[in-house]
Amino acid sequence: MxxxxxxxxxxPSYGPGFPSPRPAPGGPLRVVFALVAGLLLAVAVAVNGLLFFGMAFAGDSCGTSAGTQRFCDDSGVWMLVAMFGPTVALAAAVVTxxxxxxxxxxxxxALAVGVLVYAAGPALALFTVFA
Incomplete structure (x- = not known):
């Protein structure tokens, strides 16, 4: 039997007991990264809008002595580069x-490299018009 x-x-338990579970790795940093990337994207879209608006009227000075030789050539290629260059650079930066x-x-x-890739677009547009 x-x-x-x-x-x-x-x-009775002795000592500190079991440790608390760890948070997900990179959890808060992902949120900070998303906020910073979203803020930079919003600034870049605003800059692109202002540059596009400015470049739409930049060709008005081509008949005067204020127009640059590169921007005011007869083909209009540099005018298109100045107008759409920042948008192409923004798309390349987002992909990067x-x-x-x-x-x-x-x-x-990747965010730092994306900022550098994007900065090339507005720099090219401003160099095309003012140099």
Whole structure:
């Protein structure tokens, strides 16, 4: 004849106990990255809108002595570069940041490279008109 085991009695715990579960790795940094990237995207879209509006009227000075030789050539290629260059640079910057974040998993480095890629577009537009 066998007896059932005695009921389990919890023992008093000694020491700090089990550590609390860790938060997801990079959780708060993902939110900060998303906020910074969204803010930079909003600023870039605003800059592109202002540059596009300005470049739409930049050709008005081509009949005067104020127009630059490169911008006011007869082909109109540089005028299109000045108008659409920042938009193409913004699209390239977004692709750079997305690929750097998803494939390479270096979001802050990709964001810095994306800012540099984008800065080339407005710089090219302003150089085309004023140099």
């Amino acid at each position: 066998s007896f059932p085991p005695p009921p389990y009695q919890s023992l 940041v997305v690929l750097g974040t998803v494939l390479v998993r270096r979001p802050w480095t």
